[in-house]
Amino acid sequence: MASVLRFADSEYFLSGNFELDLESNQPILVDPLWKGTVLENHLHKYPLPVLDSKKSFCLVTSGSTGVPKMVWKEWSEIESEISFWTKDNLVQSLFQGTKKAGVFVSVPFCHLYGLLWGYLIPKRLGIPIHIEKPSKETYLWITSAPQLQKAVDAHSPLPKNAIVSGMKFPVPLARTLRDKGGISVLEIYGSTETGAIGYRDPLRQNRFQILNDVETKFFQEEGIEESELQIRSPYLSNQFFLLEENGWVKFRIPPNEFYATNDLGNGSELGWYLLGRKDRIIKHKGKRVSLDRIESEILGLSLPGEFVCVCISGESGDTIGVFGSTNLTPEEVLIRMRKDLPESHIPKLVLTNHSMPRLPNGKIDYPTITKLCSQEYDSESVFLDQKPIE
Known part of the structure; x- marks a missing residue:
């Protein structure tokens, strides 16, 4: 055979x-x-x-x-x-x-x-x-x-x-x-x-x-x-x-x-x-959190579009980046997350775009999203969770 x-x-x-x-x-x-x-x-x-x-x-x-x-x-x-x-x-x-x-x-x-x-x-x-x-x-x-x-x-x-x-x-x-x-x-x-x-x-x-x-x-x-x-x-x-x-x-x-x-x-x-x-668990704000679980929680918020979470590594340790293909602004996404998610699951960076990067097989391209979020994180002098939100 x-x-x-x-x-x-x-x-x-x-x-x-x-x-x-x-x-x-x-x-x-x-x-x-x-x-x-x-x-x-x-x-x-x-x-x-x-x-x-x-x-x-x-x-x-x-x-x-x-x-x-x-x-x-x-x-x-x-x-x-x-x-x-x-x-x-x-x-x-x-x-x-x-x-x-x-x-x-x-x-x-x-x-x-x-x-x-x-x-x-x-x-x-x-x-x-x-x-x-x-x-x-x-x-x-x-x-x-x-x-x-x-x-x-x-x-x-x-x-x-x-x-x-x-x-x-x-x-x-x-x-x-x-x-x-x-x-x-x-x-x-x-x-x-x-x-x-x-x-x-x-x-x-x-x-x-x-x-x-x-x-x-x-x-x-x-x-x-x-x-x-x-x-x-x-x-x-x-x-x-x-x-x-x-x-x-x-x-x-x-x-x-x-x-x-x-x-x-x-x-x-x-x-x-x-x-x-195992490879999607990081320590964030003093607590070990699952990026998979945060993605699941965001899905439960019924926000328009698709969202993924990635780990951003910096001098002060690992933190959470959220990338969304949505018509919402990063500030609007963050307001909703702060309302319904625990503090340990609130990202340092939210990045939005009209489309989601994908691999040839149609799966989400996590390496590219991680790179995009890391570049944005490095370029920001003040991060979203430090900005006052009305």
Whole structure:
């Protein structure tokens, strides 16, 4: 069986070509947004990795740098997770409520969350799948926090229930959805490598409930108050490929070892409190804060546009920079943040622009935004949080 590159749009899955590939090839699934970009060149520069197990495939991902990574998914990992969720009473009730009308999916099938929740789980349960935005209220959406916020802002029809993943869901947005008709949200926690780790109702639970089949331990580095979550799981991918100077290099996690998620927080019998990714946590105004969490909180403010947070390093230490693609002025953004966010989450710098810098794959270009914010920070003699605001 040969590895084949597939720019996997929704038609690729809905036509049944994914299942055909699994039987005769080893598909390497790539977001169609990569086609025609410099990222596609990476994929053609060296021979594709060969997978030596039946019905295995790769999901191609990229971090903030845009460097490709191929996560090798064994079908046993996928099947284990499908079986778990389709037997779960809560998930069964959510999908059974939409058995005739079908489920609306606004996330790509070529990513693990979309593949499982938007395609494989509905298919296993016999639920029709719709990718066109509904013109009237529907029962269940497979979506994300930004997509739900856009629907709220546009006064579009909303679902009765939503399953989301991808960022820590903003509690203010969960309240808004409840107030607009009792809309409930189930948030899935995990990554392409890990599969699902836990879940929560963001309106009622501050902590994620870890799945029964997932073993956890918490590693605490000296001098850091939070712990890193490490797991062993039947849903975990034990192999992946990184693009290095001379081609694709395979890495393997020994089956009995715990996998470091790179997520910091604290765990207890009540569940896992996620602070954020290790490389996105800084010390600001004497307190360790997560830039991911601040982005989530800003989303919950319902400001027009899109906002990201970056770390700005200076002589006095690290601080927060906020970049927004919005028609608001930096002062207007800051006024709203000061009103609703804790003091430790208020940035030193807010920079606004008509557009958001992005990588060729469509993801936010954090390195460029960091550079822009750092240049602006260095050029300012008086910073925003020192200016009196009427």
